Amino acid sequence: MDTKTAQYETLALYIGGRFLGANGRPEQDVINPATGEAIARLPHATPKDLDDAVNAASEAFQTWRHTPAIERSALLRRVASLIRERAPQIARNITLDQGKPLAEAVLEVQSCAEHAEWHAEECRRIYGRVIPARTPGVQQTVSREPIGVCAAFTPWNFPFNLSLRKVVAALGAGCTLVLKGPEDSPSAVVAMARIFHDAGLPAGCLNVVWGVPSEVSSHLINAPAVRKISFTGSATVGKQLASMAGAQMKRMTMELGGHSPVLVFDDADVEQAARFLARTKTRNAGQVCMAPSRFFVHEKAYERFVDAFAAEYASLRVGDGLDPQTQMGPLAHERRVQAMQSLVTDARERGASLVCGGNRLTDTGCFFPPTILTGVPDDARLMVEEPFGPVVPITTFSNTDEALARANALPYGLASYVFTNSIATAEYTANRIEAGMVGINHFGLALAETPLGGVKESGMGSEGGIETFDGYLVTKFVSQASRVP
Template sequence: MDTITTPYETLTLYIGGRFLNADGRPEQDVINPATGKIVGRLPHAMPQDLADAVSAAADAFQIWRRTSPFERSVLLRRVAALIRERAAQIARNITLDEGKPLAEAMQEIMNCAEHAEWHAEECRRIYGRVIPARSPGVQQTVLREPIGVCVAFTPWNFPFNQALRKAVAALGAGCTMVIKGPEDSPSAVVALAHILHDAGLPAGCFNVVWGVPSEVSSYLIGAPAVRKISFTGSTAVGKQLASLAGAHMKRMTMELGGHSPVLVFDDADVEQAARFLARTKIRNAGQVCMAPSRFYVHEKAYERFVDAFTTEYAPLRVGDGLDPQTQMGPLAHERRVDAMHALVTDAQERGATLVSGGRRLSDQGCFFPPTILTGVPDNARMMIEEPFGPIVPITTFSNAEEALTRANALPYGLASYAFTNTIATAEYVTRHLEAGMVGINHFGLALAETPLGGVKDSGMGSEGGTETFDGYLVTKFVSQASRVP
């Protein structure tokens, strides 16, 4: 069991370089989803706090935008070092308020150190260019400049990763940020504020607020000083925020929901693919926007796949994430448990067969088992709505065209996967899958050096890779003549 005895993170706001406790502000309980017990109390921002956060970010931008990219790079490398130094405590607190197994939380934190280092290097390479002029005596240049104050809204499923990715991109580009993290799992964002503070980031460059999401988002998006919005979360909420941002002509990056199809062809290593997908699906109890979630298996490989997948997936041990024997933790809150029950019931009513799981495991904690259903029709809710949990619907297809038609039928387009040992098939499905990311025979997504983003209702813009700063920069063209003609 857990051997770290230090207390759970003290939850605060962080505005203008100051950590602010409740001090009469409204508070909400933070619940451990494994035990149902309160682990902390989170202060909500008052209207004046939101105004102060935007003002602090606007003032700091006038200084931070002029700092050398080399200075920003040095600071982000210090951030990476502090992340590694504090990883164990941050990970433990994520397990306490979000639920994922401690080993997964540690992996999330260590990956974030890589993201900080990547942005530290790439922020030194934000280049403009010179365009040859049509007339002598004229110089034409293109400049890339930081857009200004940015607002970020980040989700509960990867609380450190999602906040860190947005923060280092904005700060590396020369922008400042106000972030509203997830109230369900807030410790990681507060820990990030301490890391940036201790790394020497000037006051006001990064600010943290909490509160009722609709109230906070309305205020921050409408604030005149705010120039950019970055959101990761559900498609429904993303559309609401996008409409607010559009009304104010604010630039936005949206990384929204997904419902990732998996195509398993009969020429694949079927049993190996099944075991790999079972291990992938278990991550964060399936609460991953790019998790494989609709399984289409060629009819010739179907029985072998189901047998191998069930053998690997069904017996996985579910429990408290602090228990080293746990392979899958609880769902993040009761709402997810209710959602799983509803999706399973609907699929069964439409003729699907329940192979394993299907019902919550105990009255204490938000535990739901690895669940497999076969023969799931395309009109079942779990084949249409993003499930965001450990349920796996499996059905058959007879040819590539049929599989692609069904895979592309939904408005989602974040990630897609295919398993085949034929190069021609791999190239064909890669070109025809409607998704921002495609994995062939593995799950190689969300790395620091690769872009992450979706198409259709799964969002706009990318984070990571050389595209990482695009959403935080504006393009300025300058045409300068040596004298007036």
């Protein structure tokens, strides 16, 4: 397939097994962040559409919940095969509406085939157990049952990956769902719906809607038939959704981002760690919830680290994601450019020094350069607020406990990173850092077989790994006597 000339995805709602176009519904423009041009129109769901989606999911659940796990597994395997087959086209459209380089978009889509296959295997292993009874003639069993209709809300930075994770977990567990994807980068979610449709998923098991986020989330969370909420996004919005869901005692999985600390010790391979972290930070222009974002470097290694990091980071080629020479694409929308500029200005006003970057690159498109600031004080906004972009603050520490205290000072705890060649230091920091995930001397996170989730204000629950179905299942205990005593 020629990814340069192929047509952009035809955008639609997907309700009750049918793809629905605008047909008089409200619409919004979808913007290419590399050019600022509108590339498509996205239809918004009406209140009736949202009700229809919930009703379709509720009706489908009555059958899907009893579908044998081996059949659900087979469907997810078909989905994995179609993902691999359609990855080039889906990836191209992600680059068009989200901005990331095409190679990164391809990797995002292709990796999702593994997630579908992992859930295909694990859904066959949702086991119960027998508990020995205290009385003869009594059988005690525990079973895990699907919770019901789920409402899922996913962000724009990894539109295919973060949506698919929720869909395969819900469907694999025997649930049905209504998914509101990201209006800024919608093509991947529509393409995903087409994959499940073509794989033979029964109508109503998956429904996709679009609209004003606050209006859609409120409508879906308050729908009586919806029993579970899954959200990936900011802590601010997550708290609002959790408040609505909590008022009705609805189950929640919340992945709310973070502000990932990086601890680089003087016994690490300092230059190699710097180059690795520069490449890691480049991914999706830093718009990654697990991206390294607060850099604490031991004072004895500080200068070497900054020099090596800057040499790798400052030279990156920024441009349109469809250009094969591009190493970092644009930010996803104009709001992110303004946010980066504001964080840089605040840090410099508080005494930080600018090593490279610092100002938007062009008037057209949402391009912001790789930016490094040194000597950033802990009270700067850049050290307190998740930047979600290519701006890097680097500061020093003198001892391990100081570094841990500063790393743990924020209310977030999603990912964290430690670079050291000392086994003792690695174990000490891993046991004391407050985060749901710790990477030591590498990235190694967000794989299909590993749990993804945070602590503190970074959320609750996990996606992936053997924990992946926990949020979509309820536990039922049955105690049965052979006769009335």
